[in-house]
Amino acid sequence: MSKFQPITCYTNQTSQYELLPFRFEALGDDDVVVTNAVGEFSFLPRPKLEDLVAHRLPPSDPYYSRLRAKHFLRESGDQAALELLALKTRTKYANLRNFTNLHLFVVTLRCDHSCQYCQVSRQSEDKAAFDMTRETAEKGLDIVFRSPNQAIKIEFQGGEPLLNFDLIRYIVEKAEKRNQTESRNLQFVITTTLALATDEMLEFCRDHGIFLSSSLDGPEDLHNKNRPRPGRDSHARFVAGLQRARDIVGYDGVSALMTTSPSSLGRVKDIIDEYVKHGFDGIFLRHLSPYGFALKTKSYQAYNVERWLEFYKEGLDYILELNKQGIRFTEYYSSLLLTKMLTANDPGFVDLMNPSGAGIAAVVFNYDGDVYASDESRMLHEMGDSTFRLGNLAKNTYEEIFTADNLLTALEDSFTSSVPMCSDCAFEPWCGADPVFHHAMHGDAVGRKPESEFCKRMMGASKYLLNIMRTDQEAEEIFMQWVNRC
Amino acid sequence: MLKLFGKAISVEGIQAHRMQVSLTTQSNLPVPLRQGKAYLVKDGTIPPGFDHYIVFETRLKDLPEGAACTVLDAEFLYLDDQDVISLGQDGHVRSLFRANSPHNSILLTEQCNNYCLMCSQPPKRVDDHWLLNEAMETIRRIPRETESLGITGGEPTLFGDNFIALLRHIKNWLPRISLHVLSNGRRFADAEFAEKYASVQHPDLMVGIPVYSADPARHDYVVQAHGAFDETIRGILNLKRLGQKVEIRVVLHKQTVSALPELAEFIARNLLFVDHVALMGLEMTGFTRANLDALWIDPAEYRQELSRSVRILRAYGLKTSVYNHPLCLVNRDVEPNYVKSISDWKNEFAQECAPCTRKSECGGFFSSGIQHGYSQSISPFQ
Numbered sequence A: 001m002s003k004f005q006p007i008t009c010y011t012n013q014t015s016q017y018e019l020l021p022f023r024f025e026a027l028g029d030d031d032v033v034v035t036n037a038v039g040e041f042s043f044l045p046r047p048k049l050e051d052l053v054a055h056r057l058p059p060s061d062p063y064y065s066r067l068r069a070k071h072f073l074r075e076s077g078d079q080a081a082l083e084l085l086a087l088k089t090r091t092k093y094a095n096l097r098n099f100t101n102l103h104l105f106v107v108t109l110r111c112d113h114s115c116q117y118c119q120v121s122r123q124s125e126d127k128a129a130f131d132m133t134r135e136t137a138e139k140g141l142d143i144v145f146r147s148p149n150q151a152i153k154i155e156f157q158g159g160e161p162l163l164n165f166d167l168i169r170y171i172v173e174k175a176e177k178r179n180q181t182e183s184r185n186l187q188f189v190i191t192t193t194l195a196l197a198t199d200e201m202l203e204f205c206r207d208h209g210i211f212l213s214s215s216l217d218g219p220e221d222l223h224n225k226n227r228p229r230p231g232r233d234s235h236a237r238f239v240a241g242l243q244r245a246r247d248i249v250g251y252d253g254v255s256a257l258m259t260t261s262p263s264s265l266g267r268v269k270d271i272i273d274e275y276v277k278h279g280f281d282g283i284f285l286r287h288l289s290p291y292g293f294a295l296k297t298k299s300y301q302a303y304n305v306e307r308w309l310e311f312y313k314e315g316l317d318y319i320l321e322l323n324k325q326g327i328r329f330t331e332y333y334s335s336l337l338l339t340k341m342l343t344a345n346d347p348g349f350v351d352l353m354n355p356s357g358a359g360i361a362a363v364v365f366n367y368d369g370d371v372y373a374s375d376e377s378r379m380l381h382e383m384g385d386s387t388f389r390l391g392n393l394a395k396n397t398y399e400e401i402f403t404a405d406n407l408l409t410a411l412e413d414s415f416t417s418s419v420p421m422c423s424d425c426a427f428e429p430w431c432g433a434d435p436v437f438h439h440a441m442h443g444d445a446v447g448r449k450p451e452s453e454f455c456k457r458m459m460g461a462s463k464y465l466l467n468i469m470r471t472d473q474e475a476e477e478i479f480m481q482w483v484n485r486c
Numbered sequence B: 001m002l003k004l005f006g007k008a009i010s011v012e013g014i015q016a017h018r019m020q021v022s023l024t025t026q027s028n029l030p031v032p033l034r035q036g037k038a039y040l041v042k043d044g045t046i047p048p049g050f051d052h053y054i055v056f057e058t059r060l061k062d063l064p065e066g067a068a069c070t071v072l073d074a075e076f077l078y079l080d081d082q083d084v085i086s087l088g089q090d091g092h093v094r095s096l097f098r099a100n101s102p103h104n105s106i107l108l109t110e111q112c113n114n115y116c117l118m119c120s121q122p123p124k125r126v127d128d129h130w131l132l133n134e135a136m137e138t139i140r141r142i143p144r145e146t147e148s149l150g151i152t153g154g155e156p157t158l159f160g161d162n163f164i165a166l167l168r169h170i171k172n173w174l175p176r177i178s179l180h181v182l183s184n185g186r187r188f189a190d191a192e193f194a195e196k197y198a199s200v201q202h203p204d205l206m207v208g209i210p211v212y213s214a215d216p217a218r219h220d221y222v223v224q225a226h227g228a229f230d231e232t233i234r235g236i237l238n239l240k241r242l243g244q245k246v247e248i249r250v251v252l253h254k255q256t257v258s259a260l261p262e263l264a265e266f267i268a269r270n271l272l273f274v275d276h277v278a279l280m281g282l283e284m285t286g287f288t289r290a291n292l293d294a295l296w297i298d299p300a301e302y303r304q305e306l307s308r309s310v311r312i313l314r315a316y317g318l319k320t321s322v323y324n325h326p327l328c329l330v331n332r333d334v335e336p337n338y339v340k341s342i343s344d345w346k347n348e349f350a351q352e353c354a355p356c357t358r359k360s361e362c363g364g365f366f367s368s369g370i371q372h373g374y375s376q377s378i379s380p381f382q
Ligand code: SF4
Pocket: A416, A421, A422, A423, A425, A426, A427, A428, A431, A432, A449, A454, A455, A456, A458, A459
């Protein structure tokens, strides 16, 4: 007689177990994915799901151990499972406590480009009409330093913000001065095409640790088509600006964003190659937002979410191929979703948060002092809908701005854990609320999810990512590296 | 393999049942420091003034009048300056501390509330408080400049408050030492106990806690204790909540390797805040030999699972080490995490290793493995 007991002595003798909260979604005809509130997931054949919910999944079944390890079911003594779920839930929502991090200053609406999909910019010489004043900027900074967040990011937007560089200089120096006593973790970003960046500006960025977020839409012909400017030299100016920015500010001091125009759709590989060629280690395959000129010029309707998903999938496949060849290159939209799928962290991306990040994770100060819940909110205002205008720096206090009724109502109404369809959706832990988008498209903050492009995009991308992880272990490991990179 | 305990050829002057002796080889030691030390006679010189002389093989005639003399066999010749040994009236000799080894650890107890299939120190149900008392004394004798020390068992935390007292004692006597405790972690599920542990505020203390599977039933089976997984995980959570350093240790054998990638994912997902993950080869001692059929698997057979697990842990930025593996039996992608690790006193190589060009990078085998069976798949690097 051995003094050691076999494993059967340690498995559940009664076969009784308790289900922990989870949701599921079909993947094809035979399988489902189950997800829990902290974003953990597991694949199951449909009959196993039926056994699971009928409490007849035997403890000897390999799916039983897997589901117990991932906290989908628990036995009567399992305390640790609850503690871990609680801990991960706290981690997921930890950022909420910090409140606003990102403060966008629209320092001017003027721009040297006339991009067809641009929402707000103006071709104008009239500084007085479209530039932010110092007085307004000061009021903006008052609000910035009311934020309870230890980490503060100030992002300069336009138009082309470099057209009002004097104000950028003013704000940065004022903010730094205030920060001598505030001691926040203060970061600056300028969103710019780099076309107008002079060495002097770049040196200022270097000296003040200002990060540059630039734009690259693809190869020269595509980029110039998307981004017309006098001289048709947007791409050449970008390339030259990038080189100088890397020389002066530093290689990691400058990144690039792309926008998917209708002309981009067939050319995802060219676009990615262009990013690889310029030494970027990732790309955000961004869809077009339905605002401003984009809507007016119908370029938004030029492709629907299905077409964007094709573009995205083709791009992602190609990027995975590159990674398998040893090139470290990340697709950032996937990476946002994957972070929620594969870790306990929330990447805190404003458009993909729950509750929505609009107004509470980020806030926009327009050139004229108007305060918006998001960049999209001010675009909506340009189209005549001021729902998400939270106030004006000249007239309203911090309290009035952040407790504006229309903001709080939209946040509460769009909270995905209670919204129809979202509350039952298996992808909800990875998704977010976008009250501004749904308001713009459907007329209310909740929207109708079966018709929502936001929802379709999210579901399409999630399913695609799940399928990759289910079938391709190497790709799954690449994803794990993406989500832990930053 | 070094002989760490055995019988003396003869002992003298041991007043108590057993007694600790600090050794020295310094023949010119200032006289005030000679008292309370034993002089190791290795080169024939016999300086006066020591209470005790340790000689090898045969008793020397010209020892100082009245001095005690212990005769050890030549296998103890490795003993050196500043070492600490225990001598029993019955002639039992145990090496407690070797000053020139980086692998010193103190066995605190042989009692345990787990009963692991592969335990290298099979638990005994006896009151062995004397070991704890002995440890308190050893701590006072250990050179102050010692860099690291391990505390093992059995399960050291079973001594409860006395274990905490030992930690304080170590902090007081050896304030600069890096201390590593091996525990099954279950006791720390008691938040109050975890708080006491944290309150010692030792500046460099890590506790190594085994987790064998993401599946509670399998972990409980490996450690032969119901509910152990749950307590261990809650223990780790309490320790990390209190900012304590925790290492997760996984012994790789037939019962743990097949689901190792799932365990790696579990750690990455739930315990990302641990300080180190150690994946360790099986040692052929203690219970392992009794459970060989259930445990033994050639490392060559789990190299893919090991690789994938290491890649997962690495992707999540977890500091990971692979210990106790022959270098030729792990895939090349594991090498960044490979550590040449087996404690000096039990490390050996196989005959097949003779022509290997990477022997100096390889951790080799436990002596017990060479004795009781090792992988037939080793293939020397050319
Ligand atoms: S928006 Fe769509 S994908 Fe997102 S949670 Fe709601 S229903 Fe699910």
